[in-house]
Amino acid sequence: MSGDSILAVDHLSMRFGGIVAVNDLSFGAGRRKITALIGPNGAGKTTVFNCVTGFYKPTAGTMRLVHDDAAIRLERLKDFRISKQARIARTFQNIRLFPGMTALENLMVAQHNVLMRASGLTFLGLIGAPSWRAAEKRAIDLARRWLDRVGLLERADDAAGNLPYGDQRRLEIARAMCTEPALLCLDEPAAGLNARESAALSELLFSIRADHGTSILLIEHDMSVVMEVSDHIVVMDYGVKIAEGSPRDIRDDPKVIAAYLGADEEEAIAVMGSAT
Amino acid sequence: MTALAPEPTPASRLPGAAFIFKKALISALVALVLFSLMIGIRTEAGPTGQLIYWTRFGDLAAMVAIVFGGSIVVELLRQWWGPVGTTRLIPPSVKSTLAVSRRGVAPVLLVFTFLVPVIFYDQRYILDLGILVLTYVMLGWGLNVVVGLAGLLDLGYVAFYAVGAYSYALLATNFGWSFWVCLPLAGILAAFWGVLLGFPVLRLRGDYLAIVTLAFGEIIRLVIINWQSLTGGPNGVSGIPRPTLFGIPLTAGENGLAARLGIEFSPTQRIVFLFYLILALALLTNWVTIRLRRLPIGRAWEALREDEVACRALGINTTTTKLTAFATGAMFGGLAGAFFATRQGFISPESFTFQESALVLAIVVLGGMGSQLGVALAALTMIGGFELFRGLDQYRMLVFGVAMVLLMIWRPRGLIGHRAPTVFLRHSHAISSDLVKEGHG
């Protein structure tokens, strides 16, 4: 792991009963970089995510979030604390918005911890103290800015469950960004998006990296998005890392091609040889 | 699915008739078997202690006939109205009128409630009924925090009601503390129990959470019944003092309020006082709930109901969120319990059965979970309906059970079919309850 990694995963393993979902995985996500985690279905990518974001407790290995010269050991933290203390935010493969709440409300919930402190554990809020009112206004402004950023300002007061699919995906990203994270983990953000929407997503990811200095770790199957946005790619198959490197390296790596095609490495080399 | 089912023409009604008849016949046959022994034969412990019985074939025939006829009616209705759940075409003008009038319902209802003691001053029955309704409205609003907002299925709410009632009763009869001192204490004690109950059930979901809370409620009731030295057991606690208006009792004596104000004493005055007291408590519950909904804690409750996993991913401590929901709901239940104790002057474990929890839960669900107005209207409907059956206790619960089943089949999301957002940029669009999750605990 060269360079400045914000996330350092060392020898991570995850076992479910007899099944080994992740086996001795080590990689790093660069600070202010976009790192992609790719691989065929069932490779264990979402499992890695769940370990990093605290939903699974890993069987073995460490995950360190390096931030402001302090390293936080993620495997020791409970799920909500990872978001709160380590400042890692995530989106989900199957979109987990709050469907019965408006887009704006979704973004307000994301700022829960900040607002709880400002409301003096609710009591200042109950009496309507001015400090609370100011904090609430700031939160609404932040939400408004992000809604504008993802192009959903017009739909701020619509129920999240009513939004079209592409809008829901973007709203989920906006919601994650409202927690002001240092590391943003996106689980298949381009799933189900058409070409235009995918391009807009790439733009969004670039601007997030540029304007906020947020590091991004994403799982993705859409290779065009992956190749376009990633600074660094980690490839998994059957729970182990089979390749790691820049997009160019990965594109030409026969092991990766073999994994995706479900073929042998030799066959892949042969196919590649005949193609070029 | 927006159109009405086409009205059956005489030609198309004919095959329908045979189908309906067959269905009704089957229903009647099933009813015959089901009722044959239970209704057809009536057993009773005879004069010498052994069991005797007599036949009631007339009743049996009547019940089967009712099932037969009812089955036909239901089938006809189903053909006319379409299957359960199809939306019917309501002209937009009617819809908007309804929407406007809906906004006016709450204030009108509130004003009317304030004026009830004035309008019905000498009708003791109506005032008592009003107090009963308001008590259940408060209980409904309290449980609404747990079930409606946070989506935590609590089937043991009556436990907090009991804690509040017994707290006041025992503190007042043993230490002579006044109602106004005991009231907040009852709330705090109940909230404490709410946290205690909340801790073990944090990881439970849905049905399991429901049955554990039910078990807790039953345990509390059984402990109350059996811990005779503390609670008086099945005999309950009697001689609970009535509340005073800042120390001035509402009695006929010289130091009574009536004498102080220079007006003639009448027992109705105490009833009116109690009425406004419960109204104040209920409005307090309502005000606190509405404000909490707009604060981060209330929003966290609703988010918890919508998607707990997403909450955790956003850094929300779901443990404390659930515990505060339990504690807040419990607190209101406790306050209502203290009021109940002082109103009756006597409490016993019989008032705190699972049926009470089920009744309050039915009120919350009927009201359209999360809606304050809905819960109030539901309480009015249910308790008012119960009153119609006064004196026919067994039929009352029977009808209640049937009503619950029908309610779930026909309108599981309750009377009020939408949720109002707590913050908005431009317009507050009511969110249809189809989108709102009901929570899994």
Next chain:
Amino acid sequence: MDYFAQQLINGIVLGSIYGLIAIGYTMVYGIVGMINFAHGDIFMIGGFIALISFLILVSIGLTVVPVILLIVLLVSMAITALYGWTVERIAYRPLRHSFRLAPMLSAIGMSFVLSNYSQVAQGARVKPVPPIITGGYTLFERNGFVVRLSNVQILVVVATIVLLAIFTWLVARTRLGRDMRACEQDQTMAALLGVDVDRTISMTFVIGAALAAVAGMMYLLYYGLVDFFMGFVAGIKAFTAAVLGGIGSLPGAMLGGLAIGLIETLWSAYFSVEYKDVAAFSILIVVLIFLPTGLLGRPEVEKV
């Protein structure tokens, strides 16, 4: 020691009754994922049907006890099974695709309907019956304390074992059992493969109700009375048994039932009778908190 032995026997008998009821809970939860709150009241209805059947048979002059028992068994199983079927058809099937709260509230409503229906139909007072099966065996006697095994107790345990064997065979070997297991795993897929899901679910309720009817009849023979409220408490205890043994597991339900029966009997004998129900409810809470999948269940991993 002898006192303990007697309590052990009593506990096993009571546990068998709970186990029969628990099977109904576990099968229904396994296949449709809901707690059938009305199941305890089905048990109570079974007891009432048995009571009334006994009364009629005795009063028309039948005296051969085994014949009476057989007829009552079949009649109460059949009619109670029909009750179970009707409840599922009316209160649960329309709500199968509704949201999660609906079937449970409907079940609670149905529970009220059944218990109050019995109360209205038969009067609120407890119905006593004279002992129909008498006699038993003295196992041993020491220090003046007699350990008895009554004929009723033998009957209950034997009936339970026979029924358990029949239904285990049913689930493991017959087409219906296979369909049930398929629906338990994945209803949609089962339907796509030609399983009549509606019928399978109905049969699950029917079988559960039939077993509960047997439990009701056994309860009547053993305790000599039925009352309209016995379903509520027995229901919670039987559900505790089902959870203790691991929801979805048939042998687990029986094991759990025996455990609850033993715990309740021993607690009443050695600690206090008044708080025996509290003990049973507390077990439910403890099990669900620390052993959410029960003794024989499978651990669940949360999918994110």
